[in-house]
Amino acid sequence: MSNSKNLRKSAKNAIRRGDFSTAVEKCEAALKSQQDNYNALVLLGVALREDKKAESIFKRAIELEGDNVVAYQKLVKYYESKDTSDCSKSLMKLYYRMSKLSGENEADALDKMYTIALKLDDYNVCGSIINDLICQERDSKRRDRLVLLLAKILTYTSGTHNIDVLTLFEKVVETKFTWRQILAVPRMVQYLSPNHVQTFYRFFEQIINWQN
Structure with missing residues (x-):
């Protein structure tokens, strides 16, 4: 298993535990070796939760794979959690x-x-x-x-x-x-x-x- 894949797996497990700061660290480490990794970007956006940065992260993932619905779903949840025009x-x-x-x-x-x-x-x-x-x-x-x-x-x-x-x-x-x-x-x-x-x-x- 590649190091990037290991890092993504660790990030996913950290999200399940509610350890979002660790998840962010793991995702950022994975992105250092593969800056355009779609799955790492989506996980990073999830780990950032309501942080404003999550929006740009999900949008970056969508730019990479415009036909993949996962990042869209996560971005929708992010926007739905906000009450702004x-x-x-x-x-x-x-x-x-x-x-x-x-x-x-x-x-x-x-x-x-x-x-x-x-x-x-x-x-x-x-x-x-x-x-x-x-x-x-x-x-x-x-x-x-x-x-x-x-x-x-x-x-x-x-x-x-x-x-x-x-x-x-x-x-x-x-x-x-x-x-x-x-x-x-x-x-x-x-x-x-x-x-x-x-x-x-x-x-x-x-x-x-x-x-x-």
Whole structure:
């Protein structure tokens, strides 16, 4: 067994005992010989517990193995242990990413994201996060569901709505949705408050004219 592997095993045993300072020492020693060792980084992040350094350690592990769900899971637990708006915003992205990586129920991830949005109660912040995910998402069905989530967030959160409904639907076009997807937008009307409906239909009329 290599020295690095021995050190990681010792770190894992120390974590089980609750001896986190020893675990940190063992992980740091392992990383001296293999600075990009994914497992040592994840163990170090766990050993650091709520220390701010744990966040950057987990992110470094994710950079090394972006398709490995373990570091994501540990980072989610770290953020969930904090009660800050920055951690909540990061969780919105992580819940969605993990639903794609691990095959977990996407609906559960979207529900968690919606719950965070209601807690933050700021459409500009949450809407920007969801819109970025829409732009990055290649799967048309997933993208449709994100658009629906964005409409719900607009309707049920407050704050300064610098992005109104018309702008939201214009952004749907800007993300290069197919016409089938754009013309499916009326499904979103079920989430709109009465004062938004007129704006919605004005936009829908515009895209019909544009298509013709």
